[in-house]
Amino acid sequence: MRTSPGITLEPLDVERDLDLLHAWVTHPRSAYWMMQGAGRDDVRAEYAGIVADPHHDAWLGRVDGRPAFLAETYDPAHSPLAGLPEVGEGDLGMHVLVAPPDGPPVSGLTTAVFDAVMAHCFADPAVQRVVVEPDIRNDGIRAKNVAAGFVELREIELPGKTAVLSVCTRADWSSSSRERQRAAYRDALPRLDTSRRSSLATGLLDELHSSTDHLTPELMDRAQRHLVAKALGELAHERLLTPTPATGAGRWRVEAGPSSYAFTARRHRLEHWVVDPASIERTRDGAPAAPDAQELVAELAPTLGIPDQLLPTYLEELASTLAAGAWKLHHRRVPVAELVDAGYQEIESAMTEGHPAFVANNGRIGFSLGDYRAYAPETGQPVRLHWLAARRSLTRLSLSADTTEAELYDGELAPDVRARFASRLAALGLAAQDYLYLPVHPWQWQHKLAITFAPDVARRDLVHLGAGDDDHRPQQSIRTFFNASRPERHYVKTALAIQNMGFVRGLSPAYMAATPAINDWVASVVRADRELQDCGFEVLRELAAIGYTGDAFHRAAGPSAYRKMIAALWRESPVPRTPDGEQLTTMAALLHRDADGDALLTAWIKASPVDAATWARAYLRAYLRPLVHCLHAYDLAFMPHGENLLLRLRDHVPVGAFMKDIGEEVAVMGELPLPTEVERIRGDFPDDVKALAIHTDVFDGVLRFVAAILDEDGVLPAGEFWAIVRATIEEHAADHPELAAAATAYDLLRPEFRHSCLNRLQLRNTLQMVDLTDQAESLIFAGTLVNPAAVQP
Structure with missing residues (x-):
């Protein structure tokens, strides 16, 4: 059986392989196999018994055709482990012995062999965990086990040794977990014998080399340009930057300390900027320089108002966001054509942007x-x-x-x-x-x-x-x-x-x-x-x-x-609550563009049996109208951004929605009677802040991006989209005259509304943007925005 390039396993032939077996298991390096001093007949009897046992198997491993290791697999239920509470169905026991070298140790060989044996174990779909029980004194193999994802459960007494019962699940052995396993291996190296540490460390470095294959100049340049474009657009949206017209059609310029950024961009309603990443040209002290998101923020730090002591934290979050961006470009290039009919979790894992407004949106500080x-x-x-x-x-x-x-x-x-x-x-x-x-x-x-x-x-x-x-x-x-x-x-x-x-x-x-x-x-x-x-x-x-x-x-x-x-x-x-024939998706998918710039929203509309305007009306009926109704009927506000709402699609058209993340992000902003245990969600908000539950969280937080994608892709002009938004609110008011007083008080179609800014919150305090017990007091405003759903003069 081939398990990886150059490495194979085959059933052990005791007579054919007896000389090798005897030399390997009696070698001083194999002391923990407890066969020191055994004769050929002893070894023959031991392994003949294993081969004949229906619950125990022995395997000869070859590397490039040459015998190189011995492996055993066994059913723990028919072994000295039988009866232990930690061992159960789906477990497979394993031993591995790498042949003593007949020359200088081969760097990385043991790791490669161990990988191959684990892959062999998990090739059987019935196997859910691999179980090992190394001698407690065998630091070398214990380090190898930990590196492979094994969890050491406890010490147990077995014939001839005190062992450490250890288990590794299939999930922990998945290929994407290897870097975490190697980090554990690196941490375990100091526990190894000094004579072995150098060669094993060299092999580890060889393995780690491929783990950063996404960190190339080309991919990082694309990630940098994407993030700089987003920073320029969102910081301009929040009026922290003021782009000025530059020479050339659609060209703009931003001055940032010693640097100057020129770029092509289009402005949409709600002061939404769509900056072309490929168009960005940066000069620093008059000389050409590559766009760099961290340097942009550092250059703008006085303007952005980020405290000196928190600037490094924000720069680290930017670096992590860039690293994730490069990884996605290299490993997660899923065309939107493959997502149009995809399942819920396939769509969820294909999202690449994170929060649409926050610049540092993939920080994850603490993850290796x-x-x-x-x-x-x-x-x-x-x-x-x-x-x-x-x-x-x-x-x-x-x-x-x-x-x-x-x-x-x-x-x-x-x-x-x-x-x-x-x-x-x-x-x-x-x-x-x-x-x-x-x-x-x-x-x-x-x-x-x-x-x-x-x-x-x-x-x-x-x-x-x-x-x-x-x-x-x-x-x-x-x-x-x-x-x-x-x-x-x-x-x-x-x-x-x-x-x-x-x-x-x-x-x-x-x-x-x-x-x-x-x-x-x-x-x-x-x-x-x-x-x-x-x-x-x-x-x-x-x-x-x-x-x-x-x-x-x-x-x-x-x-x-x-x-x-x-x-x-x-x-x-x-x-269980999604009817057959419907597709479930995160609403964040409406803002998703793949690595080639194609929008999933556009693809869904083109795949649907309706025109873009009809699609938009269906979407807003499933999303906006219920939120307006909750506000008018109950003074009830949600946090309805893309991650917090799931859409149900039938024939690629929205037909319903699930709202989630209720406990932390819902508020009642009026005098509606509440059960005592629910009273915590009542908030005291100024009147002009109450309407921001729609103006900021829906119009500015979601719909400005949707409108821009539709307009940019030539699917639905922005003016028509915002007219449908207005009509959705007006139709709800017409259908509910009993809520007229609330509709007047909230006045969602007012000409302007307060401009609440998200990046300003994160820049002010990168460690805790808002006080969750008093979120209204944490808000930062930058004037007002023209309401695109209002009737414009």
Whole structure:
């Protein structure tokens, strides 16, 4: 069997291979195989028994045709591991022995052989985990195991040795996880014997070379130009820059300290700039210079108002955004033609822009390159969440009114997984009924919980139970996961202590305690409203939230990000509620252009049976009209940007929408009676700020981009699009005369509205853009914008 270039495995022939076997397993380097001093007959008997055993196999490995290693695979249920609570169905045991070298060690050979054996194991689709049990003293192979993604569970006693039981899931062995594995290997190198460290380190460097294949001058230039074009456009939109006309049709110029930027751009309504990346020409001190997003921000720092102490953080987020941009250009070139009829998760992972308005929108500070490849949504890789048992007395589980604890866990965890968790606790002398199960991001466990909360783990207030059995896909919000193995199961949103777009992405147990109740109330309002039902508007409830509070940070310290590191919530899946024949997509897809500049929005309209104006009316009926109705009827505002809304399409035309992310991003801005536990969402906002729930969040945050794409692609002139927006609001008012007073108060068709700026928030404080408990006071305004939906004189 060929497993990788130049490496093959074949069934062991004991008689043919006996001389090799005897030399290998009795060599001093093979001491941990416990056959030192064995004779030929001893080796023959041992491996003849393995070959005859239906539950144990031996394999001879060749490299370029030459015998080079021995591998064994076995069923743990028919081995000394039988009966251990951590071992179960879908597990495959493995041993590997690389032949002692007959000359200088070959750099990287052991890693290549180990890769090949793991690939051989996972070639069987029934295998979900590989199990190994190295001698506790064998630092070399333990480092190799950790590098491959194995998790060391605990010490066990086996015949002749104290072993470290270790497991590696299929997800952890996926090809996109290799960089994370290699980083672990690099960290393990200091534990290796000095005589082996140099050659292994050299091999590691050879492997790492290919991991940065996206960081080339050509790809980085494209990423830089894209980001500089976005920065020029969005900073001009927020009036932090003022482009002036330059020589040439459609040419503009911006002065930035010692640099000058000339470019071609088109201005659309709402002061929306579409800058052509290829047209950007930069000079620095009069000499030509390459466009550089970090240098642009540094040159403009005094104008942008970014504090000196926070400038490096913002520059790091820009660097990360550039790295992600180059990676997508190299690895994620999905033509929109392939997305027109694609499934929900294929579309989700094909998104490349991040937030349409924020310049530094892929920060993810804290992720290594390997973490990026393993956990970024655009890489499309499956992730298996880890689970903790959190002591019940120190943990808060909040549930929706129609959900019980048993129903939650029965629906999310298969019986064999629950049994495995309970066995793990029992093996530690703990009672399962004293704990709640809490899902965590694998990165969070490795980088934060096992270290920052080590005392809690040592006290058994937190118990690591290992990875679950379901494959999940990270969503655009990066810490939310869709269950790819069982799409009908809930999304899981986890705490993730990385810095991304102005926040550390934690979850507060205290803040989330009311989340299910808030979602229940919002869902009840939506379900009972005939207008919303006619528009096909629904919400995906966050119906369970869990958070651990037994740590020192909750006991002694004041409010901090450390109180938001061990929490999760479950949100309903849209899949069971999406009718057959309909396509589900993130609304962010409407703003997506592929690497060649083709827009998915345009492709959907062309594939549909209706003209562009009819398509726009259908979209606005599914999206804008329900939001207007919620505002007028209930003073209820959502945060309806592209990541927070899913569209349902039939024949490529919008027919409905799911609103999500309710608990943190919904507000009631009036005197509507609320249940006591929901009162937290009531906000006191000035009248001219209330209407920004539509003007800023919908018009400026979404529709200005949609309108520009339609106009740029020659599909629908901007004037016609905004006339349809106006008509959608007017038609709603005509259909609901009982809401006339609210329509007058909000006055969504007023000539101008306040210009609320997002990048200004991030530039002011790159660590925390807004105070979530008082978001209105955090807003930054830059005058007013002409309302494109108003009747213009």
